[in-house]
Amino acid sequence: MMMQEEMRVVSQKSIARNIFEIVLKGDITQEMKTPGQFVHIRIGNNSEFMLRRPISICSVDQTAHTLTCLYRAEGKGTTALSTLKTNDTVNILAPLGHGFPVDAAKNTALLIGGGIGVPPLYELSKQLNARGIKTIHVLGFQSKEDMFYLEQFSQLGETHVATVDGSFGTQGFVTDVIQALPKNYDTFYTCGPIVMIKAIESTLPETPGYVSLEERMGCGIGACYACVCKADNEEGYVKICTDGPVFEKGALNL
Known part of the structure; x- marks a missing residue:
């Protein structure tokens, strides 16, 4: 059920080049149950930012009533969002959209993320692990400076990284990593730019999967x-x- 709430900022920090992690607290988190959904954030109360900004849900702690979002500060709106401090408030419309079907995986799932498409896969991996599904993660970034959440994903399962410039992990793209992996997974889930998703669908023509578009x-x-x-x-x-x-x-x- 979609709801609207003024959520309080618990913390915010920079975790990679232009990437920020913001933790918000509010009762609306009790409605956030499906990984892959997103929130629509209103930045400020003036006319400068008339449109809300869609940001994927990275992680939810329903016991603590907290929501974690990772986002790239690349325009005026998200740059303004990155200046919020602890105890500031932000208006959230959520949860929105259809998320990943966690019950589609049988034994082992391959999770593939590119850049800012990585965050929604974290909550997905947590929920898959809770169901006893083994997760393999392939994360793609432009450079080592752009990487984030490697430790968090590694705690949930086997994690591989590709960087375009070769500064960390495999030089190239996520498909280069996938082609070198044993095909011991029964389902894949991916989020990222369309060019990446097209390449993944071509690389895994026989594997059932689900894609999330940016x-x-x-x-x-x-x-x-x-x-x-x-x-x-x-x-x-x-x-x-x-x-x-x-x-x-x-x-x-x-």
């Missing part, structure tokens, strides 16, 4: 049609914010 959004509730993507359905398109952001492999015309 798209710029306007309203976040399906009214503005700013995040439309072509799809193989009767309408010929889907709205990433409400029909997704998670889709079954092959459902979209990428």
Whole structure:
């Protein structure tokens, strides 16, 4: 059920180049049960930032009533968000979108993230582990300076890294790592840019999987049609914010 709440900032810190981790506290966390969903954040109360910013849910602690989000400060809105301090408040609309089906994996799941597509896979991995599913993580970044949450993922399962410039792990892309791995997984889950998702679907043609798209959004509730993507359905398109952001492999015309 979608709700709106003024959440309190518990902490915020920089964890990589232009990447911030913000922890928020509020009762709305009790509705955040499916990994892969996102929150829509209103930054400030003036007209400078009229549109909310969609940010994926990285982790939820329902006992502590806290939500952790990781985001890249790259525009005026997210840069302003990065200046919030402990006990500041931020208006959150959540949870939004359809997330990853955790019950799709049978024994072992391959989780593949690229850049800022990595965060939603963390809550997914936690929930898969809680169900007794083994997780293998492949994380892709531009450079060592852009990496984050390696320790956290490593605590949940086997973790591999690819960097484009070769400054850490395998030089190249996540597909280079995947091709070198034994195919002992029954399902894959991925989040990242479309070019990466297309490459993964080509690399894993026989493996069932689920993809989560990174798209710029306007309203976040399906009214503005700013995040439309072509799809193989009767309408010929889907709205990433409400029909997704998670889709079954092959459902979209990428």
